[in-house]
Amino acid sequence: MILSARDVHKEFPQPGEPLRVLRGLSLKVERGETVAILGASGSGKSTLLALLAGLDGPTRGSVEVAGRELSRMSEPELARFRALNLGIVFQQYHLLAGLTALENVSLPLELGDAPEPEARARRALEQVGLVDRTGHFPHELSGGEAQRVAIARALVVEPALILADEPSGSLDASTGEAVMDRLLELVRSNGATLVLVTHNAGLAARCDRRLELVGGVLR
Amino acid sequence: MRARAPLALRLAWREIRNERRFAAFFALNLALGLSGFVALAAFKGSVEVTLDERSRGMLGADLELSARRPFTRAEEAAAARGAGPGSVALSEVLLPSMIAGGTRSRLVEIRAVGPEFPLLGEFRLGDGGDRPPGAAAARAAEPAAWLAPGLLAQLGVEVGGRVRIGRTDFRVADVVERDNGSGFAMAPRVYVGRSQLAATGLLQHGSRVTHRRLYRLAPGSDVERAAAEVEAGLPDDEVRVRGHRDAAEDVARVVGYLSAFLSLVSLVALFLSGLGCAYLFRRFLFRRLREVAILISLGASYARARSIYVVQLVLLGGAAAAGTLVGVALAAPWVPRLLGGALVPIHVAPRVGAATVGVAVGVALGGSLLLAWPALYRMHALKPAALFREAAHPLLAPRWWGGVFYLPAVLLYWGLASSQAHTWEQSTWFALSLAAAGVGLGGVAWLGLRSLERLRRARPLSLRLALRNLERNRGAAAASFLALGISALLINVVPQFRSSLETEVERPDASSIPSLFLFDIQDEQVEPLRSHVRAAGRELVQLSPMIRARLNAIDGERIPPPGAGSGEEESQRDRMLHRAHNLSYRPGLSGSERLVAGRDLRGRYDPDSGELPEMTLDREFADWLDVPLEGTVEFDVQGVPVLGRVVGLREIRWSSFEPNFFVQFQPGLLEDAPKTHLAALPPMDRDAKERMQYSIAREFPNVSAIDVSAVIGRLLGVMDQVRLATAFMAGLSLLAGAVLLYAIASHQAAERRWETCLLKVLGAGFGRVRALVRWEFGLLGAAASTLGAAAGLTLSATLAQRLLGADWNPVWWTPPLSVAGITVLALLTSELATRRVLRERPLALLRHG
Structure with a gap:
């Protein structure tokens, strides 16, 4: 099992009663599996992804990725773990504006002190069909291209787990479709595991498993 | 294989290249603040080297x-x-x-x-x-x-x-x-x-x-x-x-007093530039938070993300230091002229040596890092999870206690002031005065900006929107206000003070200042001299006996041998204790002194009374000696011990140029001691004065006559030099303030692109949008400089009355001129900073978002 979340609660303090977003959520994902998580706006999808990525901690419960409990790691350990074991694709790409496509892709490798960052980043860009855009800056890329760079960045470390947050949410329908095709194809060919957050039922249908986040738990 | 620079260095360098405007402003602002301080450090270093080299020849x-x-x-x-x-x-x-x-x-x-x-x-x-x-x-x-x-x-x-x-x-x-x-x-x-x-x-x-x-x-x-x-x-x-x-070392001490004053003034520019750097970096970092969050989500630790900005600060601080050093080296030939040959007894041009480089790099790097530290520290509160939210932009909410993190920068500043001033009291007073000026100007700005809420119905529309903008961006507006206000204060204070001094000299008839001051009058010359002066239709006034003496004991405690103290303050006290002192006696207070503690002397001393002779001391002298009221002081007058009891403390207005003494005894004690006399001659015109001086020189060759106006003239010359040097430092402060204003204006223009665009879409022409900016920054410049000039006038009045005891005689054209100049500077700076954004077409803005 690559991912295990057990009895996860997440509350946010606010005046009066705290806001309870996750209420005892549990999730298990096997290696190589693709899982879609559906949910309405405000249902807690983003909060769940942040917890799975170790970018936030649960109020109660535990999250294990590749056999390691995230909340037990120190901040520097968690950072290094994230660099080498997790790939994240954001809805809004979140590329670093000052770096070229190649530099953006090689960044997780460099942060994890992995060998040959540049050559591996170039191969990852080849996989997403952007080898001719290596020297381009994010503002010189179209939305679809920027998201493909983000996918290459997520895949370049050959992560155990890829977390994707509405990867086609900022793209038009046909570009979004093409990007998703490429993402799923690469995930499967690399034997990676994908947790995809979306509210697009059609997209979710292409994953191995579909779960819906309602009332702070997965169904 | 090609060696690669560390990731933090590469990312830092890339950010500097991509954020050229921030980098240029930050480095320029810091360099402007540093330049006066570093130039003086280089000058002082060169003076020390030169004195060391030429000390034999100088003695x-x-x-x-x-x-x-x-x-x-x-x-x-x-x-x-x-x-x-x-x-x-x-x-x-x-x-x-x-x-x-x-x-x-x-x-x-x-x-x-x-x-x-x-x-x-x-x-x-x-x-x-x-x-x-x-x-x-x-x-x-x-x-x-x-x-x-x-x-x-x-x-x-x-x-x-x-x-x-x-x-x-x-x-x-x-x-x-x-x-x-x-x-x-x-x-x-x-x-x-x-x-x-x-x-x-x-x-x-x-x-x-x-x-x-x-x-x-x-x-x-x-x-x-x-x-x-x-x-x-x-x-x-x-x-x-x-x-x-x-x-x-004696020469170095004299040079030290001048450079200490100017160094403290130069620290005002450094303070303003520090304010600017802190503001610039905070805004820059908060703009970069999204990218920092991305880095952290990709596997960078917080420490690593922070290290990128630390490296950037080191590079920018280094660039500012290098720029400053180059500037100082190029300006070296003009620095002695600025400091003035009249003030500095040896001709020395500043040399940029290792010590100067150390000062520049140390202050630039230390200052940059400490000023940025509060913002960098807050980075740990960044929540990268916000990246998963729509329209995500991670924010750091301000904390009321955030100002505490500026304490190390404040301590560095105080340390710099202490290193320049001769005593820690001076540096503390300087820092407190600056803080008071800052709090005063900043506080008034803040309250003024809050009260703008009441002007919601102001007309025209551009003015109303400008007031609204000022009210919304109180932090930035208050920072600009402070920078411009302090510059106006500096520009005004010295010329006003000089004007009061000048008036004292140029209106001898209206002044009580004597025209000639006579000394070394022997006992037997008193009456002949009096007659000689009377024959010319004048009167000898304020005739005062003067007896030279040395200190033996204070409150029964013998004076320690010379050289017992170490450090600047103790050395000064040591010199004061062992120098010869002039004692005098007279029955009451002179017109230029007043009693501030205890009582005045009671008539003549009666040797049969069984009591100690009474004496009154100048208050500051008593502080120096550390002798309390009712304490005793023993002097050695030509080998004879003279013990007295302090019954009163006096405050002397030395600028009266009347004969006054630190120590006044009761009459009846020192009359038989070997002594000379001092006297003054009342104000008279130049010809009469020259004739009198000449005739006294002929008839009483050993009596020296000082032309008081000439002495004050020399003082004015010194004041002119100080004014020039201070004006230069004020110019640096103003430039640092202008850079800050430019950065704030361009930043706010960029932040308000959408609003500007919307105004245009709704029908506002370019002229109206530009008028809005002019109102905003023109009001800011005018209000800040008016308040700063008023503060400068107040300070100069206080100095004139406390130091000179003179009527305050302000130069009325300086304040309006400085207000107009600073307002125009604010308008021009904001115009330059916002021109590009204001000229953009609304469609282009909508397209690029």
């Missing part, structure tokens, strides 16, 4: 003995033993005197030298010859004098002509163009042979005479050891022994 000897009395044979023998075999000695006498030539006279310093003169150092006569006055005077058939160049014109004589010194006529042998070994002189120097001095009749009891014995040691001698040996052989601490390095 004109290796070793000097000086005393206010002739040396005994035993002392001369002991000094010769300490100086060692092969040393050469020169005896000389220095004293102030009047010199008369033609129909004019003036005060000079007579330097009567032995035939061995000069021992060391450069000495050049007017015709290029180097016939030493000592040897030539010894050979001359008639008395001869060598004059400082300016004296020929002032006295109306030429080389070969005659001047009268005391009772003797001297032939003017030549002018002395250069004498490096002359040290400081209170008046132009006149050189005569020592053997000719006796005939002048100037050497009388109580005359202000300094006897010097200078030694040139044998080559290879250890000067400090010799000085110690000479000192050990001279038990009387009235004889002062100095090596040439000690003499250089």
Whole structure:
């Protein structure tokens, strides 16, 4: 099992009663599996992804990725773990504006002190069909291209787990479709595991498993 | 394989390249703040090196003995033993005197030298010859004098002509163009042979005479050891022994006072630039938070993300330091002119040495990192999880206690002020004054900006929107306000203070300042002098006896031997304790002093009363001595102990130029002590004054007459120099303020692109949008400079009244001019900063978002 979340609660303090977003959520994902998580706006999808990525901690419960409990790691350990074991694709790409496509892709490798960052980043860009855009800056890329760079960045470390947050949410329908095709194809060919957050039922249908986040738990 | 730079360095460098505007503003702002401070550090360093190199020439000897009395044979023998075999000695006498030539006279310093003169150092006569006055005077058939160049014109004589010194006529042998070994002189120097001095009749009891014995040691001698040996052989601490390095230190101390003042003023520019840097970096970092969050989500630790910005700060701080050093090196030839030859006794151009580089780099890097630290520290509160939210932009909410993190930067600043000031009290007062000015101006700005809420119905629309913008961005507006306000304060304070001083000099009729100040009047000359003055229709006023004495004990505790203290403050106190003091006696207070504690003296002293004689002290002098009211002080008057009890403390207005004394005894105690008298002559026109000066010089050659207006004129010259240097520092502050304003204006223009675009879409023309910006920054500049100028006027009035006791006489054109100048600068700066954004077409804005 690559991912295990057990009895996860997440509350946010606010005046009066705290806001309870996750209420005892549990999730298990096997290696190589693709899982879609559906949910309405405000249902807690983003909060769940942040917890799975170790970018936030649960109020109660535990999250294990590749056999390691995230909340037990120190901040520097968690950072290094994230660099080498997790790939994240954001809805809004979140590329670093000052770096070229190649530099953006090689960044997780460099942060994890992995060998040959540049050559591996170039191969990852080849996989997403952007080898001719290596020297381009994010503002010189179209939305679809920027998201493909983000996918290459997520895949370049050959992560155990890829977390994707509405990867086609900022793209038009046909570009979004093409990007998703490429993402799923690469995930499967690399034997990676994908947790995809979306509210697009059609997209979710292409994953191995579909779960819906309602009332702070997965169904 | 090509070696790659560390990731933090590469990312930092990339950010600097991509954020050129921020990088340029940050480095420029820091460099502007640093430049005045570093230039002065370079100057001080060069002065120290130069003094070290030239100290022998400046003293004109290796070793000097000086005393206010002739040396005994035993002392001369002991000094010769300490100086060692092969040393050469020169005896000389220095004293102030009047010199008369033609129909004019003036005060000079007579330097009567032995035939061995000069021992060391450069000495050049007017015709290029180097016939030493000592040897030539010894050979001359008639008395001869060598004059400082300016004296020929002032006295109306030429080389070969005659001047009268005391009772003797001297032939003017030549002018002395250069004498490096002359040290400081209170008046132009006149050189005569020592053997000719006796005939002048100037050497009388109580005359202000300094006897010097200078030694040139044998080559290879250890000067400090010799000085110690000479000192050990001279038990009387009235004889002062100095090596040439000690003499250089005395010069360095004088230079130090000036550079300390200017360094503190330059720290104002550094403060403003620090304010700007902190603001710029905070805005920059908060703009980069999204990217920081991305980095962290990709696997960078918080420490690593922070290290990218630390590296950036190091690079930018280094660039600012390098730019400053290049600027200082290029400006080096002009710095002595700025500091003024009148203020600095040696010509030194600043040299950028290792110490200066260290100061520049240390302050630039330390300052950058400490000013950025609060924002960097807050980075740990960043939540990268916000990246998963729509329209995500991670934010850091401000914390009310966030200001605490600026404490290390404040401490660094205070440390810098302490390193420049002579005492920690000075630096603390400086820092507190600046903080008070900052809090005052900032507080007024803040309250003013809050009150803008009430002007929601202001017209026209551009003004209303501008007020709304100011109110919304109170932090940025208050920072700009502070920078411009403090610049206006600096620009105004010195000229206003100088104007008050100038008025005191230029209106002698309306002033109580005397025209001539007479000293060295012997007991038996008092009545003849009074008659002489009366014959010219004048009255001798404020006749005051003066008795020279040394401190024996304070409150029963003996004065420790000289050199017991270490550090600047203790050394000052040590010098104060061991110098000769002038005592006087009079029945009551003079018009220029007032009692601030205790009571006034009660009539004449009755030796049969069984009580101690009463005395009153100047309050600051009492503070220095650390003697309380009702405490006792014992003086040594010509070997006789005189013990007195302090019954009152006085505050003296020294700027009155009336005879006043730190120590006043009751009459009835010191009348029989050896003494001289001081007196003043009331205000009179220039011709009458010159005639009176000349006639006194003829009839009473040993009596010296100081032209008080000339002294104040010299003070004005010093003030002019200080004004110039301060104006330069104020200019740096203003430039730093303008850079900050530019950064704020361009940043706000960028932030308001959408609003500007919307205004245009809704029908606002370019002119109206530009008017909005003009209102906003014009109001800011006008309000800040008005308040700053008002603060400058208030401060100058306080200084004029407290330091000069003078009426405040402001220069009314300076405040409006500074307000207009700063307002125009604010308008131009904002215009430049926002032009690009304001000219953008609304469609383009909509397209690019």
